[in-house]
Amino acid sequence: MPAATVDLLIEGGTVIAFDGQEHRYLEGGSIAISGDEIVAVGPGFAGEAKRRIDARGRIVIPGQISTHAHIGAHEGPRQLIDSGRRDFIRSSFLHFLPASRSGRPGFLAPQDARASLRYGFATLLRHGVTTVLAFAPAGPRDGELMLEVAQEFGIRLVWAPIVAGGRYWLEDDGRVVRELDDAGGLKSLEASARFIETHRGALDGRLSGVIALDEYYVSTPALRREAKQVARTLGVPFTLHFVEQHREFFETMGATGKTPVQCLAEEGLLDEATILAHCVYIASHRAVGYPLEDDIAILGAAKVNVAHSPVAFSRRGLALESFSRYRRAGINVALGTDTYPLDMFSEMRMAALMNKFADNNHEEAPAESVFSASNLAGAQALGRPDLGRIAPGAKADLVVIDPRSLTFGPNPDPVRAIVHLATPEMIDSVIVAGRLLVDGKRLLVADEDEIIDAAARSSRAVWDGHAAHDILGRSAAERFPPSLRAWTE
Structure with missing residues (x-):
């Protein structure tokens, strides 16, 4: 009672x-x-x-759950919309992630890490995300900065420093090459496991662990098996970036004669506690064109989870094929906020629209399914039946939406309107673990203007420092020309 x-x-x-x-x-x-x-x-x-x-x-909804996010101001990706090298085949992260082999500063070297993290966490909260699974290295002070900022903002965080099974190098001739490092991967896996054990119950109980292997493409089967076993032992989810690059499928087929999905199945990685981030380039996808294997059936039989982040892929002209097909097969499709602006409303809307286009069927991705992907499906992926729902016994993570606007308008079906019409500016209040963090459409835990100003300084430092990173010494504006030319007299 x-x-x-x-x-x-x-x-x-x-x-x-x-x-x-x-x-x-x-x-x-x-x-x-x-x-x-x-x-x-x-x-x-x-x-x-x-x-x-x-x-x-008002409309009161469960706190949204992002099952995949890179938390920050996204100083690099902001420049890449409609732009970037064609030879990266839609993999925009290759523009800013690789380290210079000859020691030039990295793309994001001038970044203010604290300002960027504060901006990311503030954005998630203001956009109604109350739980986030973060992909990030340990960062400053072995992860302490991440925990400090998460504590400041009161969000529910699923995180441990990523396990890196290798790296990308930027060569002086402009090529980006992959290098596997099993020994380094095992070392980072040990560090991630120690972090989880050391910080259990941190953030007043709002922190939970995850074994996050950075990429399928930059790891070996042995490291993947070991990472999954560590996750099982610790009782935490296992996640990794999976077939988000076109070449992952074909290089795996060339090396093994199997699809990447078949490889993960043989490695014993597919089950209800595995979250595949993206999982786009599978056998049936039109950009792959290999209908000889039914990857979707394999994933569905394992009841695996997919963290679907449609906004990032739609900007590169690509869609999951499809949200509805995956769900019908038994795959738990949750949503992530992979890219700027870390906005679940945009992700819901794009998930619905891209599915309708992909399947040429306006009845696919109905609003109730997409809406549930932002809460119930995320809770299922994390193994947290106490999240993503408004019910007795659930954690008090809630979002209050003010629909009174010309954008939303009078609407007989709130969930359809939320999926297709809502924007973050309509969020009036956000509550996490019973604590009011946003009220009256403003953060209560930090100064929004100060956060924006600090992130702007960080971004400007990154952009102004681009010439030192670029192998040809080009400025950011030269490398990524602006949409319009400057006014000249």
Whole structure:
């Protein structure tokens, strides 16, 4: 039974509540919160509350879960939309990730790491993401900076420093080459496992671990097997970037005679605790054109999870084929916020639209399925039945949307409107673990203007330093010409 007096009561709104099986509309609903947990959901609440939020005219949804994110100001990718080297075949990260073999500064060397992280976490919260699985190296002070900033913003973080099975090098002739390093990968795996064990329960219980192997393409089968076994031993999810590059499929086929999906299956990596980030270039994809193997059936039989981030791929002219096909096969498709602006509303909308185009069917990717991918599917991928739902016993992670705008407008179906019309500017309040972090469309935990100004300085330093990184000494504007020429007299 709920306590007679709860800490927080949200009442009067349209609540997207969970009945134990699926989301339901609860008009004029009440959500009672004690501590970090929801204790009651229903048409009314008879007890007292220390604090109340009047949600009349608002829509209350579960906190969104991003199952794949690179948290920061994305100083590099901001320059790559509609641009970049053609020979990278849509893999835009190859423009800024590789280290210079001859020792030139990296693309992001001038970055202010703290300012970039603060901008990323602030963006996630303001965009309604309450739980995020982060892909990142340890960074400054062996991961302490990441934890400090996550603590400042109060978000729920799934993270441990990535396991790197190799690296990319930028050669002086402009080539980018891959180098495998099994010994280094095992060393970073040990460090990641130590981090998870050392920091269990950190961030007031909001931190949980994950074994994140940076890439399938930059790892060996032996390292992948060992990383998955460590994840099993620690009881945490296992994730990796998987077939996000065109060449991954064909080089794997050439070397093994099997598709990358078949290789992962033989390595014993596919199960309900594995999250494949992207998983785009599989046998049936039109950009691959190898219909002789049914990769989707293999993935579905294993009930694997896919972290789908459609915005990044749509900008490179590519789509998953498709959200609906994967789901029908039994794959748990969750959503990620892989690229700037770390916005789940954009990801939901693009997931729906790109699926409709990919399958040439306007009924595919219905709004309720896409919406659930932003919450329930993410919770399933993380093995957290206490997240992604508004129900008694769930963690009190909630987002309050103010739909009163010309963009959203009067709409008889809130979920359809959220998927196709909502924007982050409509988020009025964000609650994580019962704590109000955003209210009145402003961050409560930090100064938004200061965050934006600091990120702008970091970005300018990165852009201004591009000539020192570039093998031809070109400025950022020369390497990535602006859309319009400057006015000249």
